[in-house]
Amino acid sequence: MDALIPAAGRGARLDRPDTPKPLVEVDGVPLIVRTLRQLQAAGVSRAVIVTGHGADRMAAGLRAVPDLHLTLELVHNPDWALGLAGSIRAAASYLPGPFVLAMGDHIYDAPLIARMVEAPVEPDGLVALVDLQPERVFDQDDAVNVELEDGRPVRFQRHGPGQGIDAGLFLATPALFDALAGCAGDELADGVDALARAGRVRALACSGSAWDDVDTPASLVHAELRLREARRRAQVPAGPPPLKSDFVFQTGKIAETEVVVRRGVVASPEGAGLVPPQSASSPVFVFTDETVNRLYGERFVAQLQAVGYRVHAIVLPDGEESKTVANFAHVVERVLARGIDERSVLISLGGGVVCNVCGFVASTLYRGVDLVHVPTTLMAQADAAISHKQAVNGARGKNMVGAYYAPRRIVVDVDVLQTQSDRALRDGLAEVIKHALAQDADLAAWLADQDPGRLRDPAFLETVVRRTIELKCRTMAVDPQEHREGMVLQYGHTVGHPVEHLSGYSLTHGEAVGLGMRVAVRVARLLGACDDATVAAHDALVARYGLPMHIPADVRTVDILEALVWNKKYLTEGTRMALVDRVGNLWNVNGNFAIPVPDALIARAVDACRGGEDGDVDERGDHGRGQRNRSGMHGLLRGDRRADLRDGQTPGAPGEAPR
Ligand SMILES: NC(=O)c1ccc[n+]([C@@H]2O[C@H](COP(=O)([O-])OP(=O)(O)OC[C@H]3O[C@@H](n4cnc5c(N)ncnc54)[C@H](O)[C@@H]3O)[C@@H](O)[C@H]2O)c1
Numbered sequence: 211m212d213a214l215i216p217a218a219g220r221g222a223r224l225d226r227p228d229t230p231k232p233l234v235e236v237d238g239v240p241l242i243v244r245t246l247r248q249l250q251a252a253g254v255s256r257a258v259i260v261t262g263h264g265a266d267r268m269a270a271g272l273r274a275v276p277d278l279h280l281t282l283e284l285v286h287n288p289d290w291a292l293g294l295a296g297s298i299r300a301a302a303s304y305l306p307g308p309f310v311l312a313m314g315d316h317i318y319d320a321p322l323i324a325r326m327v328e329a330p331v332e333p334d335g336l337v338a339l340v341d342l343q344p345e346r347v348f349d350q351d352d353a354v355n356v357e358l359e360d361g362r363p364v365r366f367q368r369h370g371p372g373q374g375i376d377a378g379l380f381l382a383t384p385a386l387f388d389a390l391a392g393c394a395g396d397e398l399a400d401g402v403d404a405l406a407r408a409g410r411v412r413a414l415a416c417s418g419s420a421w422d423d424v425d426t427p428a429s430l431v432h433a434e435l436r437l438r439e440a441r442r443r444a445q446v447p448a449g450p451p452p453l454k455s456d457f458v459f460q461t462g463k464i465a466e467t468e469v470v471v472r473r474g475v476v477a478s479p480e481g482a483g484l485v486p487p488q489s490a491s492s493p494v495f496v497f498t499d500e501t502v503n504r505l506y507g508e509r510f511v512a513q514l515q516a517v518g519y520r521v522h523a524i525v526l527p528d529g530e531e532s533k534t535v536a537n538f539a540h541v542v543e544r545v546l547a548r549g550i551d552e553r554s555v556l557i558s559l560g561g562g563v564v565c566n567v568c569g570f571v572a573s574t575l576y577r578g579v580d581l582v583h584v585p586t587t588l589m590a591q592a593d594a595a596i597s598h599k600q601a602v603n604g605a606r607g608k609n610m611v612g613a614y615y616a617p618r619r620i621v622v623d624v625d626v627l628q629t630q631s632d633r634a635l636r637d638g639l640a641e642v643i644k645h646a647l648a649q650d651a652d653l654a655a656w657l658a659d660q661d662p663g664r665l666r667d668p669a670f671l672e673t674v675v676r677r678t679i680e681l682k683c684r685t686m687a688v689d690p691q692e693h694r695e696g697m698v699l700q701y702g703h704t705v706g707h708p709v710e711h712l713s714g715y716s717l718t719h720g721e722a723v724g725l726g727m728r729v730a731v732r733v734a735r736l737l738g739a740c741d742d743a744t745v746a747a748h749d750a751l752v753a754r755y756g757l758p759m760h761i762p763a764d765v766r767t768v769d770i771l772e773a774l775v776w777n778k779k780y781l782t783e784g785t786r787m788a789l790v791d792r793v794g795n796l797w798n799v800n801g802n803f804a805i806p807v808p809d810a811l812i813a814r815a816v817d818a819c820r821g822g823e824d825g826d827v828d829e830r831g832d833h834g835r836g837q838r839n840r841s842g843m844h845g846l847l848r849g850d851r852r853a854d855l856r857d858g859q860t861p862g863a864p865g866e867a868p869r
Contacts, residue, residue: 211327212305213254214382216297217242217314218262218290223426225738230264232314233271234424235808237437237784241424242268243275245312246282248320252327256281258304259314260297262290293396302387311386313378317433319420319440326381329414334385336405338363339421340374340413347375347419348432348800354399356413363411366403374413376402377421385410427738431799434806438783465616469596469683471676473668476506476559476584476623480517483619484582485555492553494521495545497568499528502560502586505629510559510584522548526564530715533563533602535611541571555580561587562594562719566609569600573615581617586626588638588671589720592645592678593699595620598690607776608707614691622679624671632756633718635665639755640702640720642674645681647727647748648701651794653677654751662755697788697803698796702727704787705816708773712765717758724757725819732815733807734789739797747793760821767816771809785809 221231232242246257257280261268265286272282287300298311308331312318322339329337340356340363341347355372357365366376376399380386390401405411422433475482485494494514498507503525514521524544526532545556556579558568565583572581585595601612627635646654657674664670682699689696706726710717717725731748734740753759761770774785786804791797797805 211254212307212309213249213257214260214298214301214305214309214311215242215245215257215314216260216294216301216311217268218260218287218297219294219315220263220291221315221425224424224430225427226736230261230268230271231424233264233268234315234430235810236317236422236424236430236433237441238808240271241317242272242314243278244317245314245323246272246275246278246280248318248323249310249312249327250278250280251320252324254280254310254327256283258283258285258301258309260285260287260290260301262287262297294398295390295393295396295401298398298401299387299390302384305384305387308381308383311380311382313423315424316378317422317424317437318377318379322377322379322414322416322420326379326414329381329412331381331383332410332412334383335410335412336383336386336402337381337412337414338366338402339377339379340415341377341417341419341421342374342415343417343419344372344375346417348422349426349429350375352425353423354402358413361413362409363406363413364409366399366406366411368397368399374415377416378423379421381414428799430737431802431805434808435799435802438806441783465598467598467616467618467620467686469620469622469679471622471624471672471679473623473625473672475621476510476586476626479510479513479584479621482584482621484514484557484584484621485519486580486618489553489555489580490519492520492551492555493549494519494555494557495524495548495550496521496557496559497524497526497541497564497571498559499526499532499561499564501528502564506586506626507559524568526560526567528563530563530603530608533567533608535602535604538567538570538602538611541567542575545571545575550575550579552576552579555582557582557584558595559584559586560590561585562590565590565595566599566601566612569615569617570602570612572617573600573613578615581615583617583620585620585622587630588627588635588675589641590638591622591624591627591675592638593641593682595622596679596682596686598686607711607773610776622675624668624675627671628666628668632665635671636756637718637720639665639674640724640752640757642678643751643755643757644701644723644727645678645698647731647751647793648698648788648790648796649681649685649794650677651792653681654747654793657751658747658754665755694798694801694803695796701788701790701796702730704774704777704785705729705770705812707777708770709761709765711773712769713762717762721758724752725759725761728752728759728819729761729812729815730787730789732818733787733811734791734797736811736814737789737805737807739789739791739805741792744790744792759819761816761819763821767813770816771813774809774812785812787812 217232219231233240285301287297331337354366354376355370356363356374357372389404393400424430496511511521511523556572558565583595585591598614598616600615601609604610685696702723706723710722731745735745787807789797789805
């Protein structure tokens with residue numbers, strides 16, 4: 211049996227100008243190679259491939275596949291751009307008998323190809339694969355509808371009525387070439403329609419979309435998700451259904467966390483509602499670190515003691531070394547040794563490390579005691595504290611051991627940020643920029659308009675903190691565990707985390723996330739999800755606030771790829787990333803916000819973020835007033851949005867944030 215694969219297309223809608231569409235990879239395999247392997251396995255011994263755009267690359271790409279033993283004949287169609295019908299006709303003299311016709315940009319489940327190869331076909335007839343569940347076909351915009359009478363196709367029309375959809379797989383005879391020659395149009399469907407009207411087409415039915423037409427960035431992701439899911443299902447063959455449960459119980463109440471943003475509360479914490487009335491006589495613990503203790507902690511504890519609370523200070527060494535499982539166990543015993551009761555309150559006063567350690571301890575002591583966060587870094591005020599995620603690090607990566615646990619109250623005072631260094635403030639601002647780029651175009655526009663010299667202006671800080679908390683609360687309310695819209699919190703972190711780790715922590719978390727966002731937007735661009743302006747907007751904002759622009763040379767791409775497995779969103783089936791399709795909007799495909807991404811694409815995006823590529827931006831971004839980057843950003847921002855944020859307020863009209 212022979213096969214014909216028209217593989218001439220450029221894939222304009224897929225937006226991969228550098229790759230002939232049939233060579234685009236899904237689940238690590240070029241589209242055409244997957245189909246050729248399946249044809250070979252089904253007994254096809256010779257395949258005629260019609261090339262057009264990128265013919266040389268197609269030939270080279272096929273030569274590089276060692277396990278293809280069927281005879282391949284490449285036929286070049288110089289007029290490929292005129293349409294599919296012409297490319298099929300170009301192969302007429304090579305195919306004297308019946309042949310399987312498979313589209314070069316489709317993915318079929320292997321059994322469909324095997325069934326088609328074995329299907330009986332009438333002389334001068336044609337068998338067409340028809341999907342009888344059109345509602346399950348992804349992206350039906352461009353589909354060819356099939357009208358059936360008594361199970362037999364009678365019409366193939368792009369915009370006509372139909373009970374099925376043409377799935378792009380046929381068992382054809384040379385009669386198809388004659389039918390195409392007699393048609394005025396350039397579409398394969400015209401020839402198939404002519405044969406159907408003459409009663410010469412039979413349907414091979416499939417249902418449940420066991421095939422994909424990879425035509426757009428979204429359909430590519432859809433196909434990738436489907437193939438990964440198929441691999442997952444194949445991993446453990448389905449056995450009998452699991453044992454039925456004998457009893458069930460349900461528990462749980464809505465976890466509510468109040469957030470107060472008020473300047474001056476760290477200096478005068480008595481009235482901030484840190485300890486609820488029912489805990490007035492219970493031991494209270496203030497977790498802090500050495501630096502924060504010196505700056506604010508001693509006075510903070512003394513103020514609370516002065517009004518009568520029984521307060522103990524737990525002072526941790528500064529930094530990540532306190533965020534270990536060993537230190538967690540040590541601290542738990544320290545608290546227990548001082549004595550707690552079930553109404554005890556644990557208050558974190560410090561940066562993200564103190565928040566995380568205190569939060570995890572609170573979630574475990576007595577299986578959960580009251581927790582209050584008083585974050586003192588911009589990183590913690592904009593991100594770490596505004597969360598139910600409490601964790602310590604594992605030996606192989608950050609935040610590997612932890613729990614989701616709700617603080618009762620979070621009290622935010624931007625006054626304490628004045629004692630942070632500029633670098634530390636920029637570090638925290640990276641998480642603000644993350645929310646802007648992935649969730650809030652208005653905030654992105656506002657940030658692009660601000661003088662970066664305002665970094666430690668309290669009004670500026672209160673604006674960004676309030677806005678980011680508002681965005682984060684919105685996200686937490688719908689998806690606290692970050693499976694859907696909550697993926698916004700992961701933006702820039704897939705590559706950011708490994709880069710931070712591999713830099714030996716010479717890059718801060720926020721600096722690495724800034725780089726991770728530059729990588730993520732390039733991945734989205736390579737997938738065709740966003741445009742160049744979105745990439746430029748990322749670069750402009752990262753540079754504007756003085757975050758590093760280039761991945762350090764000693765952080766190797768291969769090591770970054772290897773480290774991807776230590777990410778929470780990694781599945782053994784492959785990496786998944788949060789991506790945007792425009793500034794302020796996470797990309798989702800059919801409700802999937804965790805977009806499967808091949809490592810090869812991540813590698814390309816990483817390499818595009820190394821020094822040299824953006825030669826005109828210095829290593830730590832634009833420290834000046836950023837005129838050059840400003841113009842890049844303004845190119846995509848709507849002027850009417852820029853004034854939406856005002857200092858010191860929740861932005862937008864009172865009571866309503868601009869969407
Ligand atoms: N749970 C989450 O959702 C989440 C989110 C983001 C970050 N994090 C975690 O947070 C940690 C990073 O937080 P961080 O950046 O706040 O680091 P950090 O807690 O280590 O604080 C950095 C340094 O700043 C000092 N410091 C704190 N407040 C200060 C102040 N007001 N003035 C001067 N110095 C001050 C601290 O003593 C410390 O030396 C990481 O462990 C990260 O994994 C967690």
